[in-house]
Amino acid sequence: MRYSKHREEILNIIKNIDSHPTVEDIYISMREKIPNISLGTVYRNISILYEMGLIKKIPLNNRPDRFDKTLTNHYHMICKKCNQVYDIFSDELNMLNKNISNEVGHNIESSDITFYGICHECNLKEGK
Amino acid sequence: MRYSKHREEILNIIKNIDSHPTVEDIYISMREKIPNISLGTVYRNISILYEMGLIKKIPLNNRPDRFDKTLTNHYHMICKKCNQVYDIFSDELNMLNKNISNEVGHNIESSDITFYGICHECNLKEGK
DNA sequence: TTTCTAAATAGTAATTGTTACTATTTAGAA
């Protein structure tokens, strides 16, 4: 694969941001550095970075995909109040595919899991 | 809400089919009974039936939503070989939201979970 | 039973997130 400044910058943005940006977020951020970058270029390179295993993809129902710099095994929760995406690390979840495989008899290899609820911060604000 | 023959038929189709149809599947099936039914009508009524809690929705990444007549708490697995959608009933999954809530400190209310792998049938065919 | 009105509809256009296409530019090997 040939070197691409665009691709390097896209990876930099994802690696340096402390959130789970969409393609649109990354595109907007990229235009500050490379003003005439094409949206297609952003899509293509994010896809390549994902295929290379350098970033993770967070597929969400009926909303744009988000991307994640954290490569260790984890899942996500979206807060219904503040819409923030939280990383969820959990031993129980790490064992889930194997456990459910045994329980149901299918050979489960992977899983998409998204949790919905109210995050710790928003719970505090609510005065609960 | 006013009675609608269309809506009744859509519910019938979903309740009588032994798979997890897409809107397109239901639309095709509906046209056999009501040939000039509009796709928008199918979308709107499925959405209403879902809001009423008469059917469940299965949101899948980058594929059209599927719908489910089974209302009891359960999840789904998609076989990578045959692409069939299987219902997954599991006590561990039923307790997952509560368990993970305790583990991570957020108040998780619901979760979307989809498993991917090779189903029992396809595993047998493979001669494993 | 007829009239009336808001709900439901058919048909079409618009929207959103994404991929495909094409002419141009460019990394980097020869």
Add this chain to the structure above:
DNA sequence: TTCTAAATAGTAACAATTACTATTTAGAAA
């Protein structure tokens, strides 16, 4: 320095879904 395939910008196409608009209809009220 030349050359070629990879990468790009810009645009069009796409798939799933929602919105819009004129027409039809359920069913309540007269």
